[in-house]
Amino acid sequence: MARILLVEDNEMNRDMLSRRLTRRGFEVSLAMDGREGVDKAKAGDYDLVLMDMSLPEIDGWEATRQLRGDPNTERLPIIALTAHAMAGDREKALEAGCDDYDTKPIELARLLSKIEALLPDAS
């Protein structure tokens, strides 16, 4: 069962996404801001991080950069999530070190295929 860390400050987004992913068989952990996200990602053993880009404390880009800077987490798959859908957001996310990028509203099928693409083949 793949372990996903969801870093999202909005309560309803957290609730929705974690429930839907849990139903699909993922083990979902939550972090409510950038700092908590970085701490948990470094301490825990996650297969993938879903990172909302606009977070309090430190934002998603900065959090991603910090994770990439740490040898433990430099290879940890990170998918950026954003509600903005602005031109340049994708490039910005990839530049910060994210592996992929998805916009809200979340289309679950789309997000799932991105997640699966990044996870090592299930053992």
Added chain:
Amino acid sequence: MNPPASGSPIPDASKQLRHELRTPVNHIVGYAEMLLEDAADPAHAERRALLEEAITGAREVLVQINTALPPSTAELSAVDVAALYAALQPPRERIVRAVDALGEVPGVAEDPDFSGDLGRIREAAGRLAPPRDEGAARAGEGATDTRGAREAREPDGRARILVVDDDEDNREVLRRRLERDGHAPSCAADGREALERIAGERFDLVLLDVMMPEMDGYETLQRLKDGPSTRDIPVIMISALDDLRSIVRCIEGGAEDYLPKPFDPVLLRARIEASLEKKRFRDQEVDYLKQVDCVIEAAASVEAGAYDRTSLTHVAQRADALGRLARVFDSMASEVRSRETRLRSRVRELRQEIDAARGQRVTSEDFEGSRLENGEMFAGRYEIVELLGHGGMGAVYRAHDVELDEDLAIKLLRDEFVSDPESLERFKTEIRLARRISHPNVVRTHDFGETGEVRFLTMELVEGLTLRELLDSREKLGVSAVLAIAGQLADSLAVAHAQGVVHRDIKPQNLLLDPDGILKVMDFGVACLAERSSNLTQAGAIIGTPAYMSPEQLIGEAVDERSDLYSVGVVLYECLSGRPPLDGSSPITLIAKVLREEPPPLADLADGVPEAVCALVHRLLAKNPGDRVQSAAALSGELARMS
């Protein structure tokens, strides 16, 4: 997000607004899709359709947002914002309608997860409406075209300010300055004109010159503060006078502030902004209190039976505690109302059956011979009117109580039952308990009496048919009618059981139905007499058929409330199918079947009976009391929930 009051664009306003609007859309789509996954069952087609509707609405919102605020837009004017919110209104209302309709779908209100998520969707839709202090929101939902002179804010959110000064140049200077600052100024040349303008239009603020001919500023201020509809408009006095006394006089008169002429434009702007801000807060408070009033009124209308859920739509969209109160209140009131409607329609059907049967009523045969004559005086107090029928206990007469000048029912108890002193005493104990039961579905027992060798009971007189007569006439009854019977039966048993009385002889002969469809259960406590009789083989003659008795009762084991529930099961089975669950050529054969055989599935014998009802009846017929519904109160609850 507040539109820029100064008229100049806020940096990143577009990005911020896009985020603020896409977030609730995200929530609507996310929760709706999750609920769709839950509603995969073919029985939930209606839910799915409505959820799709909400999602479509949300997608429309997204289209509008992307059109009005394409990613490249950095600057944003207040006009753009207002136009966007106006464009969002139709799809937003579409979402709200779908959510409201979902709330009405059977089964939804009872499902806390589903309702909870539905509430979140509604809340998210509320966040697609413009912020509360905008003139559009104040005008109420869907009132985009009622922006008459009564609107306090211009459609683009600019404040309406009235400048009152007798000097034309002053007026002009102020007007231009206010326009530059992003407000919507109007002018009046004197106090009288000012009052006229204010009477005709709503203003957010009045700038009032003190020194004016005819009606000066003080007097104008006074008039404004005296009027109930004008006293809340903030007034800033402007004057060349600069002494403390005139300042104090203005403030005492109710002016919010005072500006000396020549005015400092920066100071002017700041004070105007402050006044407008204060007014916004006051308006919000007033509005909040009005919405609280809506909820209070809704409560009153529920009591009056006139609740209209559209009265709370507005309040229900709030994202705060008041909104939640309104939503919970609405779902509770709707649930209560739909239950009442269900119950009423069930009783209606039952009444129709009763009416049909009464038309065909045949007087029951007298197999024993009437012991009393019509017109005969009985026990020195009761004048016999007519024989009503025969119960297992004895003949029942309608009699007139000459002392109380009221009609009642008298049941003569057959000698066999009352000859044994021990059983008689037990019987009296039961009667004492039964007399305490006061319930619309229980025939009241008044008294036990003796006259000569004859013992009798006096009871409430009920005009109506027995269920036995109804069934004999109609064969079987519709589901709604049966549920009406079952509900009342369960209620009456719940009350009796709570008093420690087990009926022990529930059967169609003991269930009376009056013309209004009210069920009345007879003979509480009387059945214990029969139980003490040892000869069960003669059961057919003495107590009627054992068809309605529970297995444990038949073999003489301990009997409790659940035995009554078994009997209820038999009655309901017979009502729905036209025949008892188990039948036998002789009492012995019947008893054997009751103890050992399972009744044929009700669904095979009765068309159109919902599965849940069949399952409930079979549960009541479980051989083992532990497998039945465990209490009459629980049965009541299950019946009330059935649609």
